[in-house]
Amino acid sequence: MDEINLFFEIAIDCQNLFFIFTISPMKQKKRTTIYDIAKKLNITASSVSRALNNSGHVNETTKKLILKTAAELNYKRNTLASNLRKGQTKTIGVVVPRINQNFFSNVIAGIEDTTYQKGYNLIICQSNESYTKEIKCINTLINQHVDCIVISVSVESYDYKHLQNVIEQGIQLIQFDRVVDELETLKVINDNEQASFEAVCHLIEQGYKKIALLEGPQNLNIFTQRKTGYLNALKKYNLPVRNEFIIENAWTKELGAEATRKLLSLPEPPDAIFASTSDFSALGVLEVASALSIKVPSELGICGYSNEAFTEITSPSITTIDQFSMYMGKTIANLYFQEKENNDTIVIPKIISIKPKLIVRSSTLKSLKS
Amino acid sequence: MDEINLFFEIAIDCQNLFFIFTISPMKQKKRTTIYDIAKKLNITASSVSRALNNSGHVNETTKKLILKTAAELNYKRNTLASNLRKGQTKTIGVVVPRINQNFFSNVIAGIEDTTYQKGYNLIICQSNESYTKEIKCINTLINQHVDCIVISVSVESYDYKHLQNVIEQGIQLIQFDRVVDELETLKVINDNEQASFEAVCHLIEQGYKKIALLEGPQNLNIFTQRKTGYLNALKKYNLPVRNEFIIENAWTKELGAEATRKLLSLPEPPDAIFASTSDFSALGVLEVASALSIKVPSELGICGYSNEAFTEITSPSITTIDQFSMYMGKTIANLYFQEKENNDTIVIPKIISIKPKLIVRSSTLKSLKS
DNA sequence: TTGTATGCGTTATCAC
DNA sequence: GTGATAACGCATACAA
Numbered sequence: 001m002d003e004i005n006l007f008f009e010i011a012i013d014c015q016n017l018f019f020i021f022t023i024s025p026m027k028q029k030k031r032t033t034i035y036d037i038a039k040k041l042n043i044t045a046s047s048v049s050r051a052l053n054n055s056g057h058v059n060e061t062t063k064k065l066i067l068k069t070a071a072e073l074n075y076k077r078n079t080l081a082s083n084l085r086k087g088q089t090k091t092i093g094v095v096v097p098r099i100n101q102n103f104f105s106n107v108i109a110g111i112e113d114t115t116y117q118k119g120y121n122l123i124i125c126q127s128n129e130s131y132t133k134e135i136k137c138i139n140t141l142i143n144q145h146v147d148c149i150v151i152s153v154s155v156e157s158y159d160y161k162h163l164q165n166v167i168e169q170g171i172q173l174i175q176f177d178r179v180v181d182e183l184e185t186l187k188v189i190n191d192n193e194q195a196s197f198e199a200v201c202h203l204i205e206q207g208y209k210k211i212a213l214l215e216g217p218q219n220l221n222i223f224t225q226r227k228t229g230y231l232n233a234l235k236k237y238n239l240p241v242r243n244e245f246i247i248e249n250a251w252t253k254e255l256g257a258e259a260t261r262k263l264l265s266l267p268e269p270p271d272a273i274f275a276s277t278s279d280f281s282a283l284g285v286l287e288v289a290s291a292l293s294i295k296v297p298s299e300l301g302i303c304g305y306s307n308e309a310f311t312e313i314t315s316p317s318i319t320t321i322d323q324f325s326m327y328m329g330k331t332i333a334n335l336y337f338q339e340k341e342n343n344d345t346i347v348i349p350k351i352i353s354i355k356p357k358l359i360v361r362s363s364t365l366k367s368l369k370s
Numbered sequence: 371m372d373e374i375n376l377f378f379e380i381a382i383d384c385q386n387l388f389f390i391f392t393i394s395p396m397k398q399k400k401r402t403t404i405y406d407i408a409k410k411l412n413i414t415a416s417s418v419s420r421a422l423n424n425s426g427h428v429n430e431t432t433k434k435l436i437l438k439t440a441a442e443l444n445y446k447r448n449t450l451a452s453n454l455r456k457g458q459t460k461t462i463g464v465v466v467p468r469i470n471q472n473f474f475s476n477v478i479a480g481i482e483d484t485t486y487q488k489g490y491n492l493i494i495c496q497s498n499e500s501y502t503k504e505i506k507c508i509n510t511l512i513n514q515h516v517d518c519i520v521i522s523v524s525v526e527s528y529d530y531k532h533l534q535n536v537i538e539q540g541i542q543l544i545q546f547d548r549v550v551d552e553l554e555t556l557k558v559i560n561d562n563e564q565a566s567f568e569a570v571c572h573l574i575e576q577g578y579k580k581i582a583l584l585e586g587p588q589n590l591n592i593f594t595q596r597k598t599g600y601l602n603a604l605k606k607y608n609l610p611v612r613n614e615f616i617i618e619n620a621w622t623k624e625l626g627a628e629a630t631r632k633l634l635s636l637p638e639p640p641d642a643i644f645a646s647t648s649d650f651s652a653l654g655v656l657e658v659a660s661a662l663s664i665k666v667p668s669e670l671g672i673c674g675y676s677n678e679a680f681t682e683i684t685s686p687s688i689t690t691i692d693q694f695s696m697y698m699g700k701t702i703a704n705l706y707f708q709e710k711e712n713n714d715t716i717v718i719p720k721i722i723s724i725k726p727k728l729i730v731r732s733s734t735l736k737s738l739k740s
Numbered sequence: 741t742t743g744t745a746t747g748c749g750t751t752a753t754c755a756c
Numbered sequence: 757g758t759g760a761t762a763a764c765g766c767a768t769a770c771a772a
Contacts, residue, residue: 031539031540031765033764033765033766034765034766034767035765035766043742043743044742044743044744045743045765045766045767046742046743046744046745046766046767046768047741047742047743049765049766049767049768050741050742050767050768053766053767055767055768056741056742056768057741057742058741058742059741059742062741062742074535074538074539076509076512076513076539077513077765077766078454078513078515078764078765078766079510079513079514079515080450080453080454080459080514080515080764080765080766081454081748081764081765081766081767082765082766082767083450083748083766084448084450084451084454084747084748084749084750084764084765084766085747085748085765085766085767085768086748086766086767087748089450091493098479099469099475099478099479099482100472100475100476100478100479100696102470102472105469105470105475106470108469108470108494109468109469109470109496112469112494112495112496113496116495116496116503119510121493121495121510121514122493122494122495123461123491123492123493123494124478124482124492124493124494125482125486125491125492126479126482126483126486128483133486139446140449140489140491142446143446143447143448143449144449144450144491145448145449145450165444168444169401169444169446170401283683287683309680310679310680310683313653313657313680313683313684314683314684315685326470401749403748403749403750404749404750404751405749413758413759414758414759414760415749415750415751415759416750416751416752416758416759416760416761417757417758417759419749419750419751419752420751420757420758423750423751425751425752426752426757426758427757427758428757428758429757429758432757432758447749447750448748448749448750449750450748450749450750451748451749451750451751451764452749452750452751453750453764454748454749454750454763454764454765454766455749455750455751455752455763455764456750456751456752456764457764
């Protein structure tokens, strides 16, 4: 009965790695199927299937017997076959630029949390901000016959035939955060424009008058929206728009730092910088300011975007915008199930816009210092 | 041909949420199969299959014709059926305590990166540190017939029948980071003991003499290993082990802070704290020290674990240990493929231990200050 | 209540 | 080179 598991170890220490080699026998098993159970009990597979699924009628005693022997034989349902038969996979595909970015991993965690409760699985893909990889991800998900695809498009994506394709294949498509406006799909987004507007108003109300904007790639609508919010706020307070204060493509820490150096060396430098792209670029701003001994917030106000954990612990702490990422994930999942259940009724929510929240911290509290 | 897509929007603004309701028609599509292609070309499905898979012989011209019409009909292979037939899913299941913890999301990103290149998919589950959920995750992955399960066990898990089950079902099991030693599986781990040892030696060499340890749940071997490393270092330098300096279960920021308050109120408080559990608890230490105006590193040395991004930007920056999490993920994936290819040969690597790296930063550089 | 028959879409093994 | 056929494991409509 018991397999003898001989093994023998060789240790090799080589720089950073430490291997232990082991000789071990390979094993291959045949899984038990409903037929195996049926054969053992001298009944047919259909009865076993019914018993295991609680569907149709089946004698209570035989049912108990079936469940018992199923446990004994360590039966595990082959979801593949089941799904093929039923034409649904109870699987949701998720495509994000990067799994290990806080915002996205939080959204995924949120999705997983609610979908799990409904017995759904998640297939995760990362586009790595690449258009071609995004297409491949979408295609594998279609091939996998997922019931729904959730996506936040990559920065590179300029064409959306692959997303159109998803819809054509009858797969529910839900976009979030970075959405393609033209595409008629379910969407869960942040009200970027409003959040951005409020952030800049806050800066102005704190007494900052020359506010610079670090903007992200404008082909992503979230960044154009944030820019609009910025412009609207300036307009509201009758402040001039200075083109030299608007820096394109400053959406990493390094680019944020670079932009800051450029801004601060202007004849008339800004007195506040709104890093509308991310907290990382805000961090770049802060580091440059520190290096140049420019006092934050008294000489320079800084506002980021996303409420990354670290914004709370920098000195000074960074004012930023919380996107409720985890909640966003749950919302996406709920939207899917809601849509699924209501697909015979008529009224369904199509776009859910979550209003982000401005988190005011030290880096913009100029008024307290004066 | 074109469907008419009537829709009508109602907007409701309610506190944080902004809904737009839309009336839209539901759509259901029948996907094209190889039979559809075959029928259209007056050939059989088997030829189509051969053409699409480049397997067996098929006339070059008909092959081209097949590929062309497949594209025209927007054919997508049904991976479910294919997998069922072939008995392999090219899918890897990953179970981690939390997706949105930096270490884990990095490992996953690493896994995804390499598996993707081989055409594999990832099904992600989070155990939320719960034993029962972990079991459920494992079961769904088994049901899904994944080819491999990668897991870092939850803190709650006290029994490992479910993992044993994975092996019995003939599924490759790879443990990483938090591994169950008793289980004979592939493992990718960090050399926690060594890293911890080096960290504490570094503290001692910097002149700290009374070093406290914040330890994690000792049922997880990673934490016992880190404790052992700590003890070994003390031993090496003939420093006494003081029980009041060893605080159990201080593995969050809050618990780290609490432990620190306790430690610093001792009649003879420590002059350094090694937060062996995580950088978060180290952050708790730092915050309490700041609040109490205790100078870091001159009066108190602090060392964390994991090299979270924020450790670089606290003031002072925090000395910590890098676990090469992304690399770890790639290693896991490579290990799987290696094992898969070599399953007929005999010698295979069984445990890969990655040596973490001590990252020395300001929070422990006492010697520079004196 | 149970058994029979069929199909989900694909691939592999035969013949031809 | 191509076609017929069976099988992967399960679920269900229908008959008994």
